[in-house]
Amino acid sequence: MELRGRRIVASPAGWLIWGAVLFFFVMLAGVIASVVVSSFGTRWFDTWLPQGWTAGWYGRAWDDFTLGPVLVVTLEVAVLVVGLSLLIGVPAAYTLARRSFPGRRLLQLLFLLPILMPPITYGIPLATVLYKYGFAGHLSGVVLANLVPSVPFVILTMTPFIEQIDPQLERAARMCGATTRQIFLRVLAPLLVPGILAAAILVLVRTVGMFELTFLTAGPDSQTLVVALYYSMSSAGIRAQQSVDAMAVIYTSMMLVLLVVALRFVNPTQLVARVRDEDP
Amino acid sequence: MTALRHRLADRGVDRNLLLLLPAAGFVVVLFVYPFLYGIGLSLRPPEGGPLGAYRRFLTDPYLRDTVTTTLGLSLPAALLNVLASVPIAYRMRGRYRGKRVLTTLLVLPITLGTVLTAQGLLNFLGPTGWFNRALLGAGLIDEPVRLTHNYWGVFLSLVITGFPFAFLLVSSYLSGIDPTLERAAATLGANARQRFRRITLPLLAPGLATTFCLSFVLAFSVFPSAVLVGDPAGETRVISIAAYEAAYVQYDYVLASALAVIMGVVELVVIGLVLGWRALLYTGSTIGKG
Amino acid sequence: MSGTGFTELRLDRVSRSFAGRDALAELTLTIRKGEFIALLGPSGCGKSTALNCLAGLLPLSRGSIWRDDVRLDTVPPERRGFGMVFQNYALFPHLSVRRNIAFGLQMRRVARAEARRRVDAAIRLVHLEEHAGKLPGQLSGGQQQRVAIARAVVLEPSLVLMDEPLSNLDAKLRLEMRTEIRRLHQTLGLTTVYVTHDQEEALSLADRLVVLRDGEVQQVGTPEEVHTAPVNRHVAAFMGYRNLLPLRAAGGAGAGIRVEGDGISLVGTPVGTVAPGTGVLAAARPEDLRIAADGVPAVVEVVEYQGREVAVEARTDAGTPLFLRSAERPAPGDRIHVTAAPDRLLVFPGEPG
Numbered sequence: 001m002e003l004r005g006r007r008i009v010a011s012p013a014g015w016l017i018w019g020a021v022l023f024f025f026v027m028l029a030g031v032i033a034s035v036v037v038s039s040f041g042t043r044w045f046d047t048w049l050p051q052g053w054t055a056g057w058y059g060r061a062w063d064d065f066t067l068g069p070v071l072v073v074t075l076e077v078a079v080l081v082v083g084l085s086l087l088i089g090v091p092a093a094y095t096l097a098r099r100s101f102p103g104r105r106l107l108q109l110l111f112l113l114p115i116l117m118p119p120i121t122y123g124i125p126l127a128t129v130l131y132k133y134g135f136a137g138h139l140s141g142v143v144l145a146n147l148v149p150s151v152p153f154v155i156l157t158m159t160p161f162i163e164q165i166d167p168q169l170e171r172a173a174r175m176c177g178a179t180t181r182q183i184f185l186r187v188l189a190p191l192l193v194p195g196i197l198a199a200a201i202l203v204l205v206r207t208v209g210m211f212e213l214t215f216l217t218a219g220p221d222s223q224t225l226v227v228a229l230y231y232s233m234s235s236a237g238i239r240a241q242q243s244v245d246a247m248a249v250i251y252t253s254m255m256l257v258l259l260v261v262a263l264r265f266v267n268p269t270q271l272v273a274r275v276r277d278e279d280p
Numbered sequence: 281m282t283a284l285r286h287r288l289a290d291r292g293v294d295r296n297l298l299l300l301l302p303a304a305g306f307v308v309v310l311f312v313y314p315f316l317y318g319i320g321l322s323l324r325p326p327e328g329g330p331l332g333a334y335r336r337f338l339t340d341p342y343l344r345d346t347v348t349t350t351l352g353l354s355l356p357a358a359l360l361n362v363l364a365s366v367p368i369a370y371r372m373r374g375r376y377r378g379k380r381v382l383t384t385l386l387v388l389p390i391t392l393g394t395v396l397t398a399q400g401l402l403n404f405l406g407p408t409g410w411f412n413r414a415l416l417g418a419g420l421i422d423e424p425v426r427l428t429h430n431y432w433g434v435f436l437s438l439v440i441t442g443f444p445f446a447f448l449l450v451s452s453y454l455s456g457i458d459p460t461l462e463r464a465a466a467t468l469g470a471n472a473r474q475r476f477r478r479i480t481l482p483l484l485a486p487g488l489a490t491t492f493c494l495s496f497v498l499a500f501s502v503f504p505s506a507v508l509v510g511d512p513a514g515e516t517r518v519i520s521i522a523a524y525e526a527a528y529v530q531y532d533y534v535l536a537s538a539l540a541v542i543m544g545v546v547e548l549v550v551i552g553l554v555l556g557w558r559a560l561l562y563t564g565s566t567i568g569k570g
Numbered sequence: 571m572s573g574t575g576f577t578e579l580r581l582d583r584v585s586r587s588f589a590g591r592d593a594l595a596e597l598t599l600t601i602r603k604g605e606f607i608a609l610l611g612p613s614g615c616g617k618s619t620a621l622n623c624l625a626g627l628l629p630l631s632r633g634s635i636w637r638d639d640v641r642l643d644t645v646p647p648e649r650r651g652f653g654m655v656f657q658n659y660a661l662f663p664h665l666s667v668r669r670n671i672a673f674g675l676q677m678r679r680v681a682r683a684e685a686r687r688r689v690d691a692a693i694r695l696v697h698l699e700e701h702a703g704k705l706p707g708q709l710s711g712g713q714q715q716r717v718a719i720a721r722a723v724v725l726e727p728s729l730v731l732m733d734e735p736l737s738n739l740d741a742k743l744r745l746e747m748r749t750e751i752r753r754l755h756q757t758l759g760l761t762t763v764y765v766t767h768d769q770e771e772a773l774s775l776a777d778r779l780v781v782l783r784d785g786e787v788q789q790v791g792t793p794e795e796v797h798t799a800p801v802n803r804h805v806a807a808f809m810g811y812r813n814l815l816p817l818r819a820a821g822g823a824g825a826g827i828r829v830e831g832d833g834i835s836l837v838g839t840p841v842g843t844v845a846p847g848t849g850v851l852a853a854a855r856p857e858d859l860r861i862a863a864d865g866v867p868a869v870v871e872v873v874e875y876q877g878r879e880v881a882v883e884a885r886t887d888a889g890t891p892l893f894l895r896s897a898e899r900p901a902p903g904d905r906i907h908v909t910a911a912p913d914r915l916l917v918f919p920g921e922p923g
Contacts, residue, residue: 017367021386028389028440030410031400038403048413092303101293107304114311116493116551118501120520121544122311124527124536125318148310151303180296209393211504212520229395230504245403248396255391263384463627464660466647467731468674468721478673482664562664564707 032252039245057246064243065232067225067250074208074224076139081146081207082200088147089154090196094188096155097162111152119149119212127216137219145213153206154199161195162188201262208255225251315544322538333538343539346519347546353431353506353518354499355550357438361446361499362492366484369451370476373459383451387444397437398508402428405436433509434516438499446495453487454480458567483566489558493551500547519543576637576728578602579761584633584643586619593619595785596633601729601763606755608776609765612808616785617765621731624763626650637728648677653722654731658738659714661706667717668693668702674725692724695754712743719751723758730755732764736771748775769809773797781805801841803851803918811853811916812893819917821846826912832888834866838915851918856881858914859894865909868892870900884908 039057041050061067096108114122126145127136135141165188173187211226218227229251232244288294325332337343368386372379389397405411405427412424427433457480465475503520510516519539527536579601586594594616601607609617622628624635626647635643642650653674662670671692675685693702696716706714715735722730735751736744752775755762766772772779773793781788781796789801800806807814817831819840826837827844829852838852861882868884871891879895884906886892892908900906 013367014371017371020364021368024443025385027404027436030404031397031440032392034403034410035396035400048410088302088306091299095297095299099297101297107300110307110312111303114307116497116548117544118497118520118547120501120503120523121540121547122315122318124523124540125321126310126314127527128321128533128537129314129317144310147306151306155303205390209390211394212501226393226395230508233395233399233508245399248399251393252391252396255393256388259387259391260384263380263387458658458660460656460658460660461662463625463647464654464656464721465662465673465677466627467625467650467652467654468725469648469651469677470673471646471648471677474677479662562705564705565663567658567663 035245035248035252038242039249041242044242057240057242058250060240061243061246061250065228065247067228067247069221070223070225070228073139073142073222077142077146077214077222077224078204078207080139080143081150082203084143085147085150085154085203086196086200089151089199090158090192092151093155093158094162097159098167111155114149114152115156119210120216122148123213123216126213130217136217137222139222141217141219142214142222142224145217146207146210148213149210150203150207153203157199157202158192158195161192161198165191198262201258205255205258205262208258225254318537319541321534322541325534333534334542336535337538337542342517343522346517346522347542349516350500350502350518350520350543351546351550353434353438353502353516354496357435357442357499358446358492358495360439361442361495362450362488364443365447365450365491366488369447369454370480372451373454386447389440390444392441394437394441394504395508397440398505401433401437401440401509405433428509429511431510431515434502434505437505437509438502441505442495442498445498446491449491449494450484450487453484453491456487456566457483461566482562485561486558486563489554489561493554496550496554497547500543500550519546576603578638579642579729580636581624582634582636584620584623584635585631586616586623586628587631592631592785594623594782597780597787599780599787599790601761603761604759606752606762606764606775606777607780608772608778609763609780609782610767610769610772610808611782611788612767614784615782617767617782618733619785620782621654621733621763621765624729625652625654625731651725651727652729652731653725653727655715655718655722655733655735657734659706659718661714661717661721663706666703666705667698667709670706670717671721671724674721678725688724692720695723696720696750711739712747715739715747716750719754723754723760726758728761730760730762732762734766735764736766736768744771751775781808783808799841800853800916803853803920806853806916806918811855813852813854813856813859815852815890817850817852819844819846819848819850826915827917829915829917832890833886834888834890836866836910836915837912838910838917839913840917840919842919844917844919848919851920853916853918854910854914856893857895859892859908859910861894861896861898861900861906862909863907865907866892868906868908870902870904870906873900873902882906 037050038044040053040055042052042054044050092111096104096111123145126148127141130136130141130144135144169187169191170183173183178186208224209226210224211230214224215227215230218224223231229244229247232247285294322333323330325336328335372382392400403409407424407426411427412421415421415425416423427436461479461483462475465479470478501520502518503524506512506516506518506521512521520543523536523539523543526532526539581597581599581601584594584597585592597616597620599607609620611617619628623630623643626643626645630643633643634641662673665673668689672685672689675688680688693699696719698713698716698720701709701713706717709717715738718735732751736747739747748771751762751764754760764772764775773796776793778790778792779796780790783804788805789796791799796805797809800809800811803814815829815831815834817829817834817836820828820830820835822828825839827840827846828835828837829850830836836852838854844850866886868886870882870884872883874881876895879897880899882894882896882900884892884894894908
């Protein structure tokens, strides 16, 4: 239902807002396009466009930065983090959503903290501890570090999903003779699939994009794509600028695919609460 | 034995709570323990007593000023992201053609990550980039504006990466506000501005506080962009750079832990203030039927 | 725009379509000051659309709305001077009861002392003196309903619109609030348009009923007219004519007409022209069928106790179900004969279906 006078463009304020949005898009397009154009250019200095065009930088970037292994590591880390965080997070989210017990609020706060703290603050002590026990510098350390914000994140996104499932369903299943395990597998799991998918994809996007924690715990053989990209950029001068651009484009295309997939499963504007937008 | 079990069951404690154990244990082992370990480590410097590392932080301006630098970047960036999101998300409510495309475009920068944003800003806003070229060509400026390797480069990067998050959160809080409330206000004589100010804004305010906190957390941990598009030795030497250098360049884990602790405390103080203000607001249901 | 000086409100061919389909088609209606109008129909019939168009919350696709000589359909909702009670109440959850009720007065910049007096009066009117400082979330459903009504009437609106205001209440409270709404309408001299799908509610509250189906007006009339003389089979079905028998017109029988089929033979009153030999639909309420010594033979299947009477469901030999009321109490399996007074069996023309 639409209120009168609330059209998309209506007032000077409206124009101002859409102007700001437009400016944001121009900046964004400029940022993206300049990287993409550069990654396909031969030499580009003090002109509007590069002198010539080539796709060769992608091959060079692939070889120079050993992108094959890096992508494999990225994939391994992402899959392990998503799987483990779901395994640990979903049962906890279920219990938190359904039960009240002494210390519940304290536990909720505990699960919120890793999301509220900047990764660097706990990343440095965490990396120190992981080094002490010999995890850091390997894939296992990277996975463990990335799980720290991911598990709470799964709990946070899954709790509202579970809360909106009618508890009567579980009681009904129990009256039909189902055990707790059966209820989980036969009743809840199918209903939770959309929520689990949403959480999994969000964790995946976060993990692939997570710079700080991976940066602090990765060794030479356990770098993910973002970290490799950072190193290639901060050591610029050794490599051609364009091959860094090519690598950045590869990274962004990968994230873009993930985001498009994510948006198919999650309505981004309805993560917090949902109200039926009813027709009259 | 059974009596104890019954007493516990009365308070909601039974075997099903074991489902919480993996997650709780995990957070304790990998978050709480390292944090406490870091605090412990920060209190054991080789010289200067238990608070030596903190004293060093307070007396060395090169370290001390990183806090103000960090806040000077993250507070305005977070504020801008939240404040800009409100009118845009408010205008974009409801259903219309092309909404999904517009939303996708607005959240697109999430895919960029800090590193590509940094690279793009260097290319686009650099002295020979398109932005300066266009302004020079239009005759608006005589020489290139310096927008990279300084405060503004980092600030812009924080806006580009932070705005989509703020926008998503604000939109979802807005979609949680029952649209019949505004209709009710309209039938009671409130015009569009009054409807926003008296009904929507008060109901949105707690959500804005939360959004601000999360945007702030995101901006506060600015690290790659401060190094890549900023001036990491000067005006954008943020606290995370100092902590990283202490740990991985000087191998001074005591100072690094102390800096991490200080960073955490400063951040929690800001969040505490915002959430304290939020506690004063109405934070119940946002649906017309109580 | 205060509510007083007007004599009538005219809806002239008001229509609203969604995605090319008419949700409301050509509603023409004149509402006189002080009237209580009920828009009645099953869900999806367009009654809520009509109300929202009237409130200004939904732009019209065609047609116009007039208050005397002032065209209203181009005026935004906040300047129409109507009050509205929403189905889910739409109370502002962050404002206390008092401030919810005062909201409209503040929007109209009524002086503080005057606003206070009127809010106090409205709170007394709906008996919420003890709850004035509470937030809506702390009230029961019935109390929330009273706040919603007080908030709408405190402005002394020229028209009060109510969108199924009782549908979220339990049965006992619904009866209480029904009386309350009628009392407020009379004591405050309001003009009310009330949307409901509950025919009993509409019959007991309204001065006039507008029966809608699929966006089209079926009948406009007093409760008695609609109740006893539905103009077509849809209105009849909706107004509680549970016995709808597809039969065939046999021929005139006195003032009425004889209808037959499947072992049934009854005399009824034609509505419109019914040609002998054509298919008809005979409609009767359960209370207008009686058990008699002679009539349509049927076997009792279910007997429900309903206080002074029992409700009986019986089945004819051909399998047609019959619903009736009876003062005596047959047992399931009894063989009975059912008959109807000719003036209470309405015969609608056209193929059954």
